[in-house]
Amino acid sequence: MQTFDLEAQGLRALNQALHNLKGANTNETAWEVVNPKGSHAIAVGVDAPIDITVRGSTGYYCAGMNKQATIRVKGSAGPGVAENMMSGTVIIDGDASQYAGATGRGGLLVIKGNASSRCGISMKGIDIVVHGNIGHMSCFMAQSGNILVLGDAGDALGDSLYEAHLFVRGTVKSLGTDCIEKEMRPEHLAIIADLLKRGEAEHLAKPSDFKRYGSARKLYTFNIDNASSY
Amino acid sequence: MCGIVGLFLKDPKLQPQLGAMLTDMLITMTDRGPDSAGIAIYSQGKIGHGKLTVQSATPEVDFKNLDADLKDALGTPVLMLVKSTHAVLEVPAGQLDAARAALAKIRPGLKVMSSGEGIEIYKEVGLPKDVAARFEVAKMHGTHGIGHTRMATESAVTTMGAHPFSTGPDQCLVHNGSLSNHNGVRRVLKQAGMTFETENDTEVGAAFVSHKLQQGETLGQALEATLTDLDGFFTFVVGTKDGFGVVRDPIACKPAVMAETDQYVAFGSEYRALVNLPGIESARVWEPEPATVYFWER
Secondary structure: OEEEEHHHHOHHHHHHHHHOOOOOOOOOOEEEEEOOOOOOOOOOOOEOOOEEEEEOOEOOOOOOOOEOOEEEEOOOEOOOOOOOOOOOEEEEOOOEOOOOOOOOOOOEEEEOOOEOOOOOOOOEEEEEEEOOOEOOOOOOOOOEEEEEEOOOEOOOEOOOOOOOEEEEOOOEOOEOOOEEEEOOOHHHHHHHHHHHHHOOOOOOOOHHHOEEEEEOOOOOOOOHHHHHHO | OOEEEEEEEOOHHHHHHHHHHHHHHHHHOHHHOOOEEEEEEEOOOOOOEEEEEEEOOOHHHHOOOHHHHHHHHHOOOOEEEEEOOEEEEEEEHHHHHHHHHHHHHHOOOOEEEEEEOOEEEEEEEOOHHHHHHHOOHHHOOOOEEEEEEEOOOOOOOOOOOOOOEEEEOOEEEEEEEEEOOHHHHHHHHHHOOOOOOOOOHHHHHHHHHHHHHHOOOOHHHHHHHHHHHOOEEEEEEEEOOOEEEEEEOOOOOOOOEEEEOOOEEEEEOOHHHHOOOOOHHHOEEEOOOOOOOEEEEO
16 A cells, blocks of 8 residues: 655645556555645546545545546545546545536546536536435536436536436436436436446435436437528 | 635634634635735624724824824724734724724825724735735634635725725625626615725625615625625625625535534635634535525624
8 A cells, every 4th residue: 555645745746656657567556645635636647547545535626537546535525526537436435516527538436425516517428426416507518428316406407418317316406408307218227226336325225216317309409490590 | 716714613712713723724725816815803892892994005104193193083092003004993882983084084095994893804915824924813813704815807906906895894795706797786886875995896795785784684684685686606705793604606616615513614715724623524514505695693
């Protein structure tokens, strides 16, 4: 286990040490970051199959652009956690602030508390599992990937949605433009079962508890009746 | 950007440390707003006494014999404490308005930062650590306080453009964001008799809340009204003699974190600002909801 004291050693040294592992044949596969104290940009741009545990709460952009790594925050995360994640897993034990998992292209983001506004905004392939609630404007313009919410969703869920799958167990305060409730088919139940398992939530819910929301496809698709408007 | 910090103490034992705790929080928010900083500190003064905090660009001229001159003008004793470009003038509480009117005559160049029984406001251009050191904020005692680090967007980087803004007795407001309808709201408030020192959008927010309080509304009602009448981005933190309130606009893109223990309620634009508070590890930490008013009063 490599222990890194962020307060003593500094952010650039941490991220450089983690970036140095890219493509390296290393046995330094388990990292622990202590004294994060809400610092920004912790473990951003990691590209190695390693495990990183952050012991405390983080500031902006923790685990941004992650590839391959498993990053666990033993606290809460500030705005933009796992932004543009490519692959790997990010697990937040506490809450996440706004735009968690924004523009994520792959991998899995698990938030064990609540996520605030704009969770999964413009997601493009990431899977997100939130054990609590998500805030307003979540999944705005979400393109692909899956989000599973065990709690409630705030206002304007899935506004201007493309082809992401949204699954919510609790209430949805309001749906955004062009987002509708859709029929749950067996393949969706299979996606949910897989997300519950990978999202450490199998003991908390079952697939049949959820409703599915998706795009009505009236906003982003070409409509021949509107041809004269273009 | 801009950074906000706030602390409302429930445990009187912490009161001697209020200034030190707020200074540490304020300096942590330097990179959100390095161009100016300000702080409002509330303390329980002597019963029946009021305080005017004034600022001068030429303190060596303006503050010379100011206490004696004000005493002559009012016919009551005046205590003065000078701190750099600011001075706190202590007068009988019933004389605060008279003192303010007298100051406009005997020292027309002075700016009044705050007036009330508990409040003192210090603000200047410069790095938060320098501003805090200049006014020895770390040594101050108090019951609650609000600090702000400014990255200017809507008006010039000047002392008067720094936050907090005080537009009513013992009232102050700090703001992260920008208001888009402040000119229209300012016009309406001017017609209603409110006065303004700057072209700043936040001063309009402060005056809006003060006007509501003047009309007999509660702090909670005044903050609710900001959600319907003010347009733009805002996270506001507001102080009154006995209270401390927080409200965010419905979009809520300006960050905010709160923490509460048996000893205090704390506000920070980021969690970083709260990490050195006592017992933060076991505090209830949450993000205030959009379009939701929070306030604490003693």
